[in-house]
Amino acid sequence: MMKPIKITILGSGGWGLALACTSSRLGHDVTVWSKFSDEIEAIKRTGELKAKLPGVQIPKSVDLTTDISCVSGADIILVGIPSQFVRSVCEQAKPYTDEGSILLSTAKGLEDGTLKRMSEIITETFPGNTVAVMSGPSHAEELGRGIPTAVAVASKERAAAEFIQRAFSDNVLRLYVNDDVIGCEIGGAVKNVIALCCGVLDGLGLGDNSKAALITRGLSEITRLGVALGGKPKTFAGLAGLGDLVVTCTSMHSRNYRAGILIGQGVEPEEAVRRTGTVEGYGCARVTRKLARKLGVEMPITEEINEILFENQPVRQGIIDLMSRPIGEE
Ligand SMILES: NC(=O)c1ccc[n+]([C@@H]2O[C@H](COP(=O)([O-])OP(=O)(O)OC[C@H]3O[C@@H](n4cnc5c(N)ncnc54)[C@H](O)[C@@H]3O)[C@@H](O)[C@H]2O)c1
Numbered sequence: 001m002m003k004p005i006k007i008t009i010l011g012s013g014g015w016g017l018a019l020a021c022t023s024s025r026l027g028h029d030v031t032v033w034s035k036f037s038d039e040i041e042a043i044k045r046t047g048e049l050k051a052k053l054p055g056v057q058i059p060k061s062v063d064l065t066t067d068i069s070c071v072s073g074a075d076i077i078l079v080g081i082p083s084q085f086v087r088s089v090c091e092q093a094k095p096y097t098d099e100g101s102i103l104l105s106t107a108k109g110l111e112d113g114t115l116k117r118m119s120e121i122i123t124e125t126f127p128g129n130t131v132a133v134m135s136g137p138s139h140a141e142e143l144g145r146g147i148p149t150a151v152a153v154a155s156k157e158r159a160a161a162e163f164i165q166r167a168f169s170d171n172v173l174r175l176y177v178n179d180d181v182i183g184c185e186i187g188g189a190v191k192n193v194i195a196l197c198c199g200v201l202d203g204l205g206l207g208d209n210s211k212a213a214l215i216t217r218g219l220s221e222i223t224r225l226g227v228a229l230g231g232k233p234k235t236f237a238g239l240a241g242l243g244d245l246v247v248t249c250t251s252m253h254s255r256n257y258r259a260g261i262l263i264g265q266g267v268e269p270e271e272a273v274r275r276t277g278t279v280e281g282y283g284c285a286r287v288t289r290k291l292a293r294k295l296g297v298e299m300p301i302t303e304e305i306n307e308i309l310f311e312n313q314p315v316r317q318g319i320i321d322l323m324s325r326p327i328g329e330e
């Protein structure tokens with residue numbers, strides 16, 4: 001077993017805390033930071049994150065703080081913040097971050113405006129640090145309860161990916177090393193867009209044939225985009241591609257899928273997102289469409305969900321449009 005290291009987790013949401021439980025179980029020195037003192041106080045008071053991980057006891061050995069200087073001296077700084085806030089939180093952490101710390105992104109999204117992946121933002125903020133990403137089929141609610149989970153960890157620096165693999169792996173969580181940062185991040189971000197559309201299908205009461213077709217064709221368009229950006233095709237058949245897509249498109253733990261169901265049932269998209277909470281696929285749908293158009297990549301499902309989300313396309317018409325596209329080769 002690896003000797004204990006210092007891990008600082010930015011974000012005290014479901015995912016940050018599920019990984020805090022894992023790393024604390026492995027004997028590491030773990031600190032969790034949140035910008036919001038009410039979040040930290042509630043976890044300290046109750047010993048759990050009731051809204052997101054009910055029944056999961058956060059080990060007492062985990063330090064909980066709102067002081068961002070807690071990143072100092074960390075071997076790994078894990079970014080567990082929703083993607084739209086990653087840049088601002090990294091900028092806050094920068095003055096206290098040592099050059100030797102590995103920045104590990106677990107956020108799944110693309111930045112509005114710049115169209116950048118999370119590791120690009122982190123590398124821009126911390127040019128002297130090694131950056132890695134963790135992605136794969138992993139609901140916090142399940143990992144937190146000790147349900148076996150496997151994810152990929154990717155970095156341009158193989159030694160860093162292997163270090164993270166050793167730091168977090170046990171008989172509950174297994175990490176597989178991968179060198180395709182782009183593929184892992186595009187798989188993780190864009191599956192949320194396809195999951196929203198899958199939810200719409202289920203909200204409309206369509207069947208398993210439709211859903212399987214959507215997941216499969218969704219994977220094709222995620223792969224086209226990822227490969228156009230420099231990702232490797234085989235990554236999309238792995239944990240960060242097919243694995244994450246399947247879990248997100250089929251599980252009620254997925255907020256993107258749940259928001260899609262509401263939209264399929266006739267709830268206005270903005271209202272569906274408001275009711276659901278963090279729905280990263282909503283913003284990511286728009287960014288993905290911009291990126292695809294810029295690169296000339298065909299993404300019909302992404303196009304259609306954008307029309308439903310932002311251009312008042314009635315959901316049934318959206319499905320008819322997808323089924324009426326010119327027929328062709330697989
Ligand atoms: N939940 C999961 O199962 C899971 C699994 C894998 C990856 N992820 C990814 O991890 C990231 C976090 O997910 P989560 O489910 O823990 O999210 P969450 O909505 O539970 O929030 C996580 C944290 O972000 C903080 N936050 C919110 N707004 C902020 C702001 N303006 N500034 C600073 N911090 C802010 C919250 O306070 C909270 O501590 C996401 O990018 C998600 O895609 C989540």
